[in-house]
Every structure is written in structure tokens, then in C-alpha cells.
Amino acid sequence: MTTIKFGLIGGGVMGEALLTRLIARKIYQRSEVLVSEPQTSRQGFLEDEYGVNVTADNRLVFTPTTEVVFLAVKPQVFSAIAQELADVITTVSKPLVISILAGVTLNQLEAAFPHFPIIRAMPNTPATVGAGVTAICPGAYTKANHHETAKLLFSAVGEVVEVSENLMDAVTGLSGSGPAYVALAIEALADGGVAAGLPRTIANQLALQTVLGTAKFLHETKIHPAELKDRVTSPGGTTIAGVAQLERAGFRSALIEAVKAATARSQELGK
Ligand SMILES: NC(=O)C1=CN([C@@H]2O[C@H](COP(=O)(O)OP(=O)(O)OC[C@H]3O[C@@H](n4cnc5c(N)ncnc54)[C@H](O)[C@@H]3O)[C@@H](O)[C@H]2O)C=CC1
Numbered sequence: 001m002t003t004i005k006f007g008l009i010g011g012g013v014m015g016e017a018l019l020t021r022l023i024a025r026k027i028y029q030r031s032e033v034l035v036s037e038p039q040t041s042r043q044g045f046l047e048d049e050y051g052v053n054v055t056a057d058n059r060l061v062f063t064p065t066t067e068v069v070f071l072a073v074k075p076q077v078f079s080a081i082a083q084e085l086a087d088v089i090t091t092v093s094k095p096l097v098i099s100i101l102a103g104v105t106l107n108q109l110e111a112a113f114p115h116f117p118i119i120r121a122m123p124n125t126p127a128t129v130g131a132g133v134t135a136i137c138p139g140a141y142t143k144a145n146h147h148e149t150a151k152l153l154f155s156a157v158g159e160v161v162e163v164s165e166n167l168m169d170a171v172t173g174l175s176g177s178g179p180a181y182v183a184l185a186i187e188a189l190a191d192g193g194v195a196a197g198l199p200r201t202i203a204n205q206l207a208l209q210t211v212l213g214t215a216k217f218l219h220e221t222k223i224h225p226a227e228l229k230d231r232v233t234s235p236g237g238t239t240i241a242g243v244a245q246l247e248r249a250g251f252r253s254a255l256i257e258a259v260k261a262a263t264a265r266s267q268e269l270g271k
């Protein structure tokens, strides 16, 4: 095995999303990456698809040359992994540990990795296509160079914002979970189109492009969403009829409550 610089623990959806962009951007060479993943089918896939090194032993990602260890497992397996790594991490130099685990706090991470530089982060799935947004917050032992490394890695998958840790659960409830809410909205818009008589493929295309185009428009012009809504709603027209129905159905409230519920769940996962 060649020199390992980047260790990934958990080669699932989010691990792969980051991996693919880090390699494409040449931030790490394929040979410098070691992915620890228990599923042999995933190991084989990641090895074939990205040419990275794979292992089923999490301890092996801590090599003398490892610069970053990226944790991308489910929060529920965190304590088992912490126990498994307890011995090995006392014997190695301290790489930057970046965790994207929902709800797992810097306190919990610093208890598992004593005196390690640690960054807690919350990316989202559009990272896969470089259109993600990641919130990061640094632990007690991080220095400017660790901060810069985390920003560099997450910039490869989209935008980066910095927040204090007490806001990380809210970030998780909004942008971490948000792609699911938007996907539901797109699916429902298409269903509405089908209910109104459109063929499914056309309804899907119209729904998807409407959401994509609206987001792009707001992003590029920076106009307030309310201003865009006002521009679309002609007096006595179709859009205000649709908006009135959304208000009757509690559309805004449903989204607000969804973000609050996901935030609360993120808080629970950290307990
Ligand atoms: N999916 C999402 O949209 C987002 C997920 N997250 C966080 O990312 C983390 C990973 O989520 P996903 O990638 O969606 O999950 P996933 O289930 O796709 O990936 C987790 C991977 O970890 C592997 N794994 C299981 N036990 C392991 C162990 N003991 N050691 C090493 N690897 C192990 C699994 O086989 C799997 O491939 C979670 O903590 C989640 O909170 C954060 C932001 C967004």
C-alpha cells in the first residue's frame, strides 16, 4: 500500500459523494485514499469505481501519514467505532478528524478522540454533484490549517458556511435533511400535473425544471423569495389561486414544522 493521506470510515452515500469529488478535483490521489467499509460489495464497488484502497478494519486508516480521517458512518454505530479505535489512536500522530454524523457533538467526538483536532460538519446529498452546502464548526484543538483543510475539502462539494455548534442541529434539520423535503415537493408537483392531465414524463420534467430554475433564479438575482412570488401572481390569476390553496393546506407551516422536527431528532441523536 502506498502513502495514505485520507482515511474514510464508512463508504456509503455521503462518503462516496465526498470521495468522488476529492478525487476528481485531485485534492487526493486515488492511491492516497483508504476507505474502511464492512460491506464487501461496497468495498468492491469503491475499489473498482474509484481505484482507492479499501479495508474492513477501521483501525488501519490511522497510518503515520494520514492527514485527515473522515467519519461517515451512521450516528448509531459511533460509540462502537470509538471503542474499537480507543487503543490505536493513542499510538499515532493526530490527524484532523472530520465528522458528518448527525447529532454527534464535539464533546462526544473529543471524548472519543482525546486532544485530536476535530471538525464537526453537516453536508447534504447535492454534494454528489458539487451543489451541496456544508456547515462546519471547529473543536477545541483545531488550528487555522485544520480549518483551511476542512474548507478545502467541503468546497469541492459545494458551498461552505461556518456556524457555532449550538446551531448544528438546526442546520441538520434544514439543509442536511432538506433535499428530502424538496424531492417530496418535486414528486408531488409532478403528481399534481398528472392529476391535471399531463403525461407522467412531461409532468416530471416540468416539476423538476421549475424547482431547479426557481432556485437558480433566486440564487443568481438574490431577490427575496416573496418578491419572486409577487412577480408570478397576476391579479385574479392562476398562481394566486394555487397559493391560496397552499396556504389553506398549511404548506409553509408544514415546512417549518418539518425543519423543527428534524432539528429535534438531531438533538435526540446526540443524547
Ligand atoms: N444521507 C444524507 O443526506 C446525509 C447524511 N449525513 C450523515 O452521514 C452519515 C452517513 O450517512 P449515509 O452516507 O447516508 O449512510 P450510509 O448508510 O449510506 O453509509 C454508511 C456506511 O457506513 C458503513 N458502516 C456501517 N458500520 C460501519 C463500521 N462499523 N465501520 C465502518 N463503516 C461502517 C455502512 O456499511 C455504510 O456503507 C450519517 O451519520 C448521517 O447522519 C450527513 C449529511 C447528509
Ligand SMILES: O=C(O)[C@@H]1CCC=N1
Pocket: 102, 172, 176, 177
Ligand atoms: O436523516 C439523517 O439522519 C441524515 C442527516 C441529514 C440527512 N440525513
